[in-house]
Amino acid sequence: MTPPKPPSRPDRVSMLRYLRLFRADILSAQPARLYRAWMAEFRTPFFRSYLVNDPQIVRTVLRERPADFPKSGRVAEGLRPLLGRSVFLTNGAEWQRQRRIIDPAFEGGRLRETFPAMLAAAGAARDRLERRVGEVVEIEAETSHAAADVIFRTLFSLPIEDALARRVFDAFRAYQRSQPILNLAAFLPLPAWVPRFHRREARVAARLIRTLIAELVARRRDEIAAGTAPDDLATKIMTTPDPETGETFSAAEMVDQVAIFFLAGHETSASALAWALWLVASHPDWQDRLAEEARLIGDGAAFGDVARLRLARDVFRETLRLYPPVPMMVRETACSERFRRRAVPEGAQIVLSPWHQHRHERIWSDPDGFDPGRWRTEEGRRCGREAYMPFSAGPRVCPGAGFAMVEGPLLLAVILRDFRLSVLPGELPEPIAFLTVRSRNGIRLRVERR
Numbered sequence: 030m031t032p033p034k035p036p037s038r039p040d041r042v043s044m045l046r047y048l049r050l051f052r053a054d055i056l057s058a059q060p061a062r063l064y065r066a067w068m069a070e071f072r073t074p075f076f077r078s079y080l081v082n083d084p085q086i087v088r089t090v091l092r093e094r095p096a097d098f099p100k101s102g103r104v105a106e107g108l109r110p111l112l113g114r115s116v117f118l119t120n121g122a123e124w125q126r127q128r129r130i131i132d133p134a135f136e137g138g139r140l141r142e143t144f145p146a147m148l149a150a151a152g153a154a155r156d157r158l159e160r161r162v163g164e165v166v167e168i169e170a171e172t173s174h175a176a177a178d179v180i181f182r183t184l185f186s187l188p189i190e191d192a193l194a195r196r197v198f199d200a201f202r203a204y205q206r207s208q209p210i211l212n213l214a215a216f217l218p219l220p221a222w223v224p225r226f227h228r229r230e231a232r233v234a235a236r237l238i239r240t241l242i243a244e245l246v247a248r249r250r251d252e253i254a255a256g257t258a259p260d261d262l263a264t265k266i267m268t269t270p271d272p273e274t275g276e277t278f279s280a281a282e283m284v285d286q287v288a289i290f291f292l293a294g295h296e297t298s299a300s301a302l303a304w305a306l307w308l309v310a311s312h313p314d315w316q317d318r319l320a321e322e323a324r325l326i327g328d329g330a331a332f333g334d335v336a337r338l339r340l341a342r343d344v345f346r347e348t349l350r351l352y353p354p355v356p357m358m359v360r361e362t363a364c365s366e367r368f369r370r371r372a373v374p375e376g377a378q379i380v381l382s383p384w385h386q387h388r389h390e391r392i393w394s395d396p397d398g399f400d401p402g403r404w405r406t407e408e409g410r411r412c413g414r415e416a417y418m419p420f421s422a423g424p425r426v427c428p429g430a431g432f433a434m435v436e437g438p439l440l441l442a443v444i445l446r447d448f449r450l451s452v453l454p455g456e457l458p459e460p461i462a463f464l465t466v467r468s469r470n471g472i473r474l475r476v477e478r479r
């Protein structure tokens with residue numbers, strides 16, 4: 030079964046129609062030619078935007094000259110009420126300093142230390158599904174719960190059952206419902222002075238989330254001072270001094286960073302896991318192979334065991350290719366450029382689209398097919414190096430990439446070891462870009478004991 034892909038719009042539509050389509054969903058608002066084009070220009074009355082698929086230009090923007098392509102202020106605008114000055118939104122020296130403090134918390138050795146917390150969250154997800162055997166389950170709700178639990182346990186040593194953790198999770202859900210599309214502002218052809226998108230409910234939810242996180246951070250500061258803090262990611266980040274200035278994050282800065290860890294860390298993993306489970310449910314041969322491999326992971330598994338889950342890793346990689354949770358990223362040109370013999374003015378929006386690059390018809394063979402085996406072929410590996418960026422690339426690469434590549438295969442293994450999932454006849458999920466790539470009406474799967 031070919032995995033679902035959103036319909037494309039006709040090549041030429043009026044600006045008004047484009048806007049309407051855009052508001053509904055950025056993926057289906059795009060024309061089919063973007064799956065073949067190396068570069069496309071969108072002229073609007075107020076600014077120019079360029080979607081770039083050419084691997085060499087993407088390399089220039091992300092790896093070779095990232096300082097000339099800072100994050101777009103238009104995207105930051107929509108997320109500011111929730112994320113303040115978090116590492117996701119800053120640029121230049123402020124961003125560099127934040128990464129110097131954050132990056133060590135996600136290094137390999139630290140990942141090993143957070144593994145028991147991750148395994149416990151995977152076990153809890155398994156137990157929740159155990160209570161639903163024989164039922165049809167909305168799997169996105171389950172993976173959101175599981176991914177949030179992973180973040181709370183690894184960051185703050187709290188299971189999601191903790192009252193404060195639960196309130197943060199609920200407030201995030203309210204926020205997501207009121208603020209549907211992450212990068213919308215960056216594409217919309219409106220000048221910066223037009224007020225938009227800080228809808229009242231989103232602002233209220235953002236304020237509540239930040240109040241609750243401030244409480245978690247204050248509690249942890251007291252524990253660090255008293256010498257009773259658990260040795261988790263929050264403690265690590267709050268006690269790591271910037272190697273250049275010797276300063277640590279202030280409590281207020283830490284609230285901004287925790288907000289992005291929750292948002293970037295749980296929404297994305299939840300999206301990827303839900304699609305992965307749908308893909309294996311619709312490809313029972315792969316599901317059986319993963320279940321067999323998953324026997325390598327017992328309840329007392331060690332960090333090193335995850336490296337043996339090679340098939341689960343290939344399935345997770347292939348899921349991130351077909352359904353990259355962050356479908357598009359936006360940068361701005363700091364000076365004028367020349368791309369593919371075209372002049373690109375200063376202040377233009379550069380859209381990098383994992384969604385289109387991963388399904389590019391001139392790069393991948395069988396671009397829309399689910400084929401985890403491609404990652405074992407020379408061609409698949411070459412395409413992976415050239416045109417695969419679910420975690421972005423270069424200095425602004427996702428700091429949680431290593432974390433996510435342990436979490437995803439581990440959760441797949443722990444779930445598929447014990448349960449058999451099947452799709453419902455005639456029911457196909459419909460990909461749509463909310464905050465991340467989700468299914469318009471959720472993903473329903475039948476859960477049976479294996």
Ligand code: HEM
Nearest residue numbers: 116117293294297298301355358419420421425427429433
């Ligand atoms: C499958 C899971 C994940 C995917 C696909 C993913 C993807 C991405 C992508 C594409 C970006 C770059 C966005 C841009 O440049 O506009 C990013 C940034 C980021 N991600 Fe992730 N991410 C995942 C999991 C995580 C986790 C688990 C964490 C933390 C616990 C995390 C924390 C962050 C942070 C802090 C940034 C901002 C980095 C910066 O701008 O310097 N992510 N992620």
